[in-house]
Amino acid sequence: MRGATGRRFRRLMLMGLLLWGLGPAAAGFGRQEGGLLEARFVPEEAPVGGMVELILCYRLPRGAKLPAKPRIQGIQNLSVEGIREGSGEIRIRILVDRLGQFKTGPLSLAYVSAGGKTEWLRAEPASLAVLSNLGERPGEAELKPICTIIPTRSRLFKTIPWILSGLAVCAAGLGLFFWMKRGRHRPGASQARVLPHVVAEKEIQELLSERIFEKGHVKEFYFRLSEILRRYLEALRGFPAAEYTTQEIGLAIRAPEDRQLLGLLQEADLVKFADLCPAPAKKNDQAAQALQYIRKTGPAFEREHGPQGSQQGRTP
């Protein structure tokens, strides 16, 4: 009986001793044995591009000291410009380099304890309210375009052609579908579009039938004839002949048969700008030459491009 009581007493003594030995260590792990670390930004809000200070106020446990170069964790993701030590505080200069959330990580400051071990003081992350430089309503601010730096056209402009192209393809597909559907019911519908040589020939015939040359409006006749031929050339060859001078047309034409037309345009220029008055026979000859050119090039053009004609240029 006495032996059992003695064993129980010894066990209790042993447990008491264990608790007495472990107690301080366990308490030091949770409470940092009197150490303290607090962090805050000064000022508490700043615009992008501004400088702020992160102030770490600390109190070290008795006998502890900071290492020669302070070791701080939790500020690795920030742009640190400089660190200054003071009594009981460390001031870290930081550049505010982003919009939105500006926050440190969980902060820790290393120190050397009285026993010579490296320990850490810990603090909650500190955050800063970032202000916009674009005024009170940044959403309404407009960036001025700068070549190669800020796009001179909005992104919408870049996507609009794609959207329009997509819509155009859909519309073309639908159009083709309905056209084919109608074509089946209406034979000869493919002939609806008038070919440029047909239009040009018709316009020249109309011009001749109006007899404006015979009525004395010589220049008017040549201005109109020249315009018809230029528009025909534009539809035929695909370059903007209506905006070209005769000299420029001369440089643009490649086909040998077009040389005949160039001569005709040069003669028309003399009437239009140099007050030259050709004889009626000459006028008839020139009109016949124009018709001959159209009849010569038109069918060849039709064979090449099909009955739909060229998609380039404007229809005369």
Added chain:
Amino acid sequence: MELQEITQQIEKESLVIRQVAAAIEKVIVGQRRLIERMLIGLLCDGHLLIEGLPGLAKTTAVRTLAKAIRTTFQRIQFTPDLLPADILGTQFYRPDTCTFEIRKGPIFHNIILADEINRAPAKVQSALLEAMQERQITIGETTFPLAYPFLVLATQNPIEQEGTYPLPEAQIDRFMLKIRVDYPSAEEEKEIMIRAYAGGDREMPGAADVERIRSARETMKLIHMEDRIMDYIVRLVAATRRPEAFGLDIGPMISYGASPRASIWLGMAARAHAFLSGRGYVTPQDVKSMAADVLRHRIILSYEAEAEGKQTDDLIKMALERIEVP
């Protein structure tokens, strides 16, 4: 007078001007465009603004033009410390006679080369440009008419804008043409080297005199310009003011379009171009050939155009490609 007679007269008169051009070309290698534009300026009595890098024979070309037409030449180097009196002249007191005397400035010559005009402050530029417009100078209480012919060719360096005084838009409008001088071709440059090594100034006899220039100017007025050509010029100039009305998508790139002075000068320049070609009538090609030189300095680009790296020449080209010729 019949157009045929006019054409004959023009052929005769333009031959003299072509001889002047040939005389200049004996001294200046290449730069045919510059020479042609200088003669157009001379024929139209319009002043020229020449823009080009240093060493492109701008000064030599102007000096040679003066020699070729047997007139006096004066080069004025514009600097930041230049004063209006240094150009126009001044009144000074003579103690021995107790009177004021007038000393005329370098502007009293026929051909003036205002070298690097944008290096002088606004008051000097303004004094010169006023003289260019009025063709007379008042010193003290006396008004002096300027020489005949009186032609100012001002140069500008397109680089090194630091420390310069850019010409105001209103002043720049007084120049008939703004000519861009480019580098010579490889063959031309080789010829320039050969001539430079040979050394010595090439002596050149005059190819015409003031009276021939006066006569050529009078004949040029006879050149026929069809009504529709004038309409074409008006449309071209209007397209720089209201591009959207002509289906041009360049509206946001232009702050201010060309003034009516542009239409006047474009018509005159087209006439002179026809004259140099020995023609008695103007064609749309004459207008197109001169359009860039007449309009280039009269279109004020917007911030957007500058941000996109567009130049006035690009916009003029677009207008020329869009507007139908008569």
